[in-house]
Amino acid sequence: xxxxxxLKNILLVIFATxxxxxxxxxxxxxxxxxxxxTGKETVEFLAAGVPxxxxxxxxxxxxxxxxxxxxxxxxxxxxxxxNLTVTIEGHADERGTREYNLALGERRANAAxxxxxxxxxxxxxxxxxxxxxxxxxxxxxxxxxxxxxRRSVTVKVN
Amino acid sequence: MIKNLFYLIILNLFLNSxxxxxxxxxxxxxxxxxxxxxxxxxxxxxxxxxIKDIKVKQLGENxxxxxxxNFKSTGLFNPLKKEAFVQKPDIAHLKPRFExxxxxxxxxxxxxxxxxxxxxxxxxxxxxxxxxxxEMTALAFTTTPSxxxxxxxxxxxxxxxxxxxxxxxxxxxxxxxxxxxxxxxxIKKLAIMDQDGANTKYLTLGNELVLTPRFNPTNQMVxxxxxxxxxxxVYLLDIETGTQEVVGNFPGMTFAPxxxxxxxxxxxxxxKDGNSDIYTMDLESRLVERITxxxxxxxxxxxxxxxxFIAFNSDRSGLQQLxxxxxxxxxxxxxxxxxxxxxxxxxxxxxxxxxxxKMHKGRFFIGVMRxxxxxxxxxxxxxxxxxxxxxxxxxxxxxxxxxxxxEKGEGFSAKLWSIDITGYNERKLTTxxxxxxxxxSSLLSK
Numbered sequence: 001x002x003x004x005x006x007l008k009n010i011l012l013v014i015f016a017t018x019x020x021x022x023x024x025x026x027x028x029x030x031x032x033x034x035x036x037x038t039g040k041e042t043v044e045f046l047a048a049g050v051p052x053x054x055x056x057x058x059x060x061x062x063x064x065x066x067x068x069x070x071x072x073x074x075x076x077x078x079x080x081x082x083n084l085t086v087t088i089e090g091h092a093d094e095r096g097t098r099e100y101n102l103a104l105g106e107r108r109a110n111a112a113x114x115x116x117x118x119x120x121x122x123x124x125x126x127x128x129x130x131x132x133x134x135x136x137x138x139x140x141x142x143x144x145x146x147x148x149x150r151r152s153v154t155v156k157v158n
Numbered sequence: 159m160i161k162n163l164f165y166l167i168i169l170n171l172f173l174n175s176x177x178x179x180x181x182x183x184x185x186x187x188x189x190x191x192x193x194x195x196x197x198x199x200x201x202x203x204x205x206x207x208x209i210k211d212i213k214v215k216q217l218g219e220n221x222x223x224x225x226x227x228n229f230k231s232t233g234l235f236n237p238l239k240k241e242a243f244v245q246k247p248d249i250a251h252l253k254p255r256f257e258x259x260x261x262x263x264x265x266x267x268x269x270x271x272x273x274x275x276x277x278x279x280x281x282x283x284x285x286x287x288x289x290x291x292x293e294m295t296a297l298a299f300t301t302t303p304s305x306x307x308x309x310x311x312x313x314x315x316x317x318x319x320x321x322x323x324x325x326x327x328x329x330x331x332x333x334x335x336x337x338x339x340x341x342x343x344x345i346k347k348l349a350i351m352d353q354d355g356a357n358t359k360y361l362t363l364g365n366e367l368v369l370t371p372r373f374n375p376t377n378q379m380v381x382x383x384x385x386x387x388x389x390x391x392v393y394l395l396d397i398e399t400g401t402q403e404v405v406g407n408f409p410g411m412t413f414a415p416x417x418x419x420x421x422x423x424x425x426x427x428x429x430k431d432g433n434s435d436i437y438t439m440d441l442e443s444r445l446v447e448r449i450t451x452x453x454x455x456x457x458x459x460x461x462x463x464x465x466x467f468i469a470f471n472s473d474r475s476g477l478q479q480l481x482x483x484x485x486x487x488x489x490x491x492x493x494x495x496x497x498x499x500x501x502x503x504x505x506x507x508x509x510x511x512x513x514x515x516k517m518h519k520g521r522f523f524i525g526v527m528r529x530x531x532x533x534x535x536x537x538x539x540x541x542x543x544x545x546x547x548x549x550x551x552x553x554x555x556x557x558x559x560x561x562x563x564x565e566k567g568e569g570f571s572a573k574l575w576s577i578d579i580t581g582y583n584e585r586k587l588t589t590x591x592x593x594x595x596x597x598x599s600s601l602l603s604k
Contacts, residue, residue: 059477059499061432096558097501097515097544098369098595099414100471100478102390103427103434103455106411110432129390130411130429134367139341139567 031137036064037147044081045154050077054112058093058146061107063115067114071112074154075119085157088112090130091137093094093146105152112152127157183234183322185462190582192236193321195229196264199240199279201248203273205484209303217306218247218272224310225268225317227354227488228328232318233583238264247271251284256291264288268317279303283313285320295320296553307356312603327549328353331599332556333371333380333397334574337592341532342566349383350397353598361397370414370545371395372597375507376421380597381405383413384481389500392426394441406439406446414457419465425449436470436487449487460512461485462505462529469493469503469512469529480514482529493531502545505529511579515544515557524557526579537581551602555576556587558594 003008031039037055044052052074054067063071078084090109092101109128138145161475167250177441183193200218208214222240229235244258251269259267264471270283297316301309308329336349348361348368362368362384373381380395392412395402406412408428415426422441427434436449436459448454454474461468475492478499483490494500498518505512505528516523516536522543543559556576563570572594574587587593 052311059473094542095515095520097456097458097471097478099427100473100501101453102369102411102413103457105427105432106429107432107455114432129388134369136342139563139570140565141562141570158476 011093019053029113032144032147034049035147036066037144037150039068039148042148042151046074047077049158052073052155053151055147056150056152058150059096059104061104061111063111067112068115071115072119075116075121078121078125083158085125085127087127087129087157088153089135089153090128091135091151091153093149093150094133094135094136094141095146096133102130102132105132108152112154164360175260185329192234193266193546194236194264194492195240195266195268196238196243196262197226197268198243198245198247198250200270200283201246201251206272206274207277209274210332212303213563214274214305217274218270220273221270221306221310221313222268224307224354225314228311228314229318231354231585233578238262243306254288256288258288259286259288264326266294266317266321268313270313274303277303279306279309280311283316285317298475307352308602310380311352311354315601324553325551325601327551327554327601329600329602330550332574332587332596333361333373333599334558334589334593334596335368335371336589337572338364339596341563348380348395349589349591349593358590360402361395370595372416372547373599374417375419375550375600376417378599379417379421379423381417381426381473382413383415388473392424394424395400398585406437406444408437412437413461413581416460418461419463425459425468426460427459436468449485450483450490458502460504463507463509467505467529469505471501471503474489475493480512480531482512493527493529494534495531496534504546504548506552507548507550511552513548513555515546522553524577526555535581537577537579538575538584543575545595547597549576549598552579556596556598558596560594 035057046052050073051070056072088109090105092104113126113128136149138148181540199222202218203257206214208272226237229237232445242262242505265288267286267288275319278300281301284296285294287294312327314328320324330353331350333350336347337344345364346368347364348371351358360485367385369383371380378397384393390411392405392415393402394405405424409431413424415424423438428437434455434457436456438447454472456472459470468483468485472481478501479492480494480500480503481490481492498516500514501514503512511526512529513526521539522526523536524538524546540559541562543557546555547559554576560572572592574593574596577584585602
């Protein structure tokens with residue numbers, strides 16, 4: 001009986017420690033939410049307040065709330081600069097087969113392009129190119145680096 | 159063209175020795191007891207003329223060393239040290255004293271001689287079954303002296319064939335992507351080398367990104383993907399003439415090319431508006447056919463050797479899985495239901511297996527399964543590896559493997575590896591630079 005309670009207590013302690021340590025690691029790399037990079041480390045700007053890139057979850061090409069906000073800023077910027085054309089570069093992390101990642105990068109770039117188009121930007125002004133996993137922005141092999149590499153980047157052409 | 163350089167003459171093939179031969183090598187299972195074989199240096203005829211850039215006196219020794227290296231790389235043979243050899247090359251070639259060779263525990267013996275005359279290299283060799291005290295096979299052929307490495311590979315193929323009952327794969331080449339520079343600014347060039355790592359040649363300069371070269375199984379054409387002028391497209395390259403051209407006229411990225419088994423079509427993916435589907439293009443008529451039409455990613459297509467089916471990977475179920483369909487795109491069937499995700503299916507040239515890459519719990523596997531998805535066998539597990547390519551006899555896979563990179567990309571490497579489909583005999587291939595995306599040619603002299 002006492003043994004059982006003791007065991008229970010020990011288990012509880014272990015659980016508590018696990019939860020605490022899990023929290024602390026999550027905080028350390030707090031720039032990732034649900035596998036999507038939310039930090040600013042690699043981000044560049046098309047203009048003041050207009051980030052050039054959005055990030056994706058592993059194997060996904062759906063846009064997060066934050067990504068949509070970024071793309072709306074890009075759309076506003078493109079509306080103001082009517083002569084500007086852009087290329088959207090789609091990228092994948094290194095943890096997938098090369099050919100699939102080429103397709104995935106293309107799908108990500110198009111997800112960003114489609115969103116810009118729903119905000120009134122003509123498709124003629126936006127070309128896409130996929131680099132798959134060929135151009136990582138962060139060369140490290142770590143979940144943080146991979147999350148920074150899963151991206152689509154809007155680049156000014158002219 | 160290459161074929162014509164060789165004049166193969168069968169000297170004296172003792173057909174009845176097949177039935178009496180005692181030694182044979184079973185390659186259907188992992189061979190933990192490789193066959194002890196003595197490869198005597200080929201005797202160089204003293205009447206041989208000098209040839210520029212070739213050390214004629216050492217030619218017999220050098221050919222025997224290449225044969226030994228080939229044999230060792232199979233894991234099936236154990237080439238014995240030459241110091242222990244008991245007979246001079248020319249005398250052994252006439253008729254070996256079998257009991258003496260048996261003393262050094264050899265079970266098979268290769269002997270030969272060569273002569274360079276009138277700018278031609280004449281070679282003959284014999285394979286002896288030492289246990290049965292019999293000649294098993296003999297061949298003589300004539301070629302240009304600069305082809306001497308290929309002579310060694312052809313001899314290796316003939317012996318492998320005679321002892322295993324399977325076609326060899328030594329007189330072959332591997333095309334791959336040579337990589338250099340830091341991980342986030344990689345320079346990639348097409349490169350080609352002999353199967354044993356010799357004769358490396360670079361086919362592009364590295365000015366543009368190139369990926370996934372693949373041999374035509376019927377000739378020396380190659381298809382690959384290039385970012386020439388920043389337009390990612392599938393190209394066709396003749397490695398003998400160096401001429402190249404874009405495949406088709408697609409308004410977007412084409413990628414993941416491969417030849418049909420008859421070499422007449424290229425199958426590839428075309429990506430448009432966020433969707434990748436599979437297409438073929440007939441190289442003669444230039445006719446383009448759409449094979450899949452699905453809103454998911456369909457890529458990495460590979461024909462069955464009879465041309466009737468296509469394996470590919472698709473994420474139509476949510477994640478990357480393997481599918482097989484008829485070559486017209488009908489009757490699509492998912493074949494992988496195991497844990498993890500699957501990519502890069504490649505049909506064996508024998509038709510019985512599909513090699514693939516599997517990703518599960520952050521690890522990468524190269525494996526084989528039957529063409530209906532049953533009988534999955536994982537051959538090797540590592541941090542990162544993918545893109546298997548078959549040896550022409552369907553016994554060995556070559557693939558590439560990457561290592562983990564540190565903060566600034568340090569520690570990163572990409573290398574070619576091979577493994578038998580038994581799961582034994584995993585080996586790193588020697589390449590001059592980092593390497594990826596290997597593709598194995600057919601036998602050059604077939």
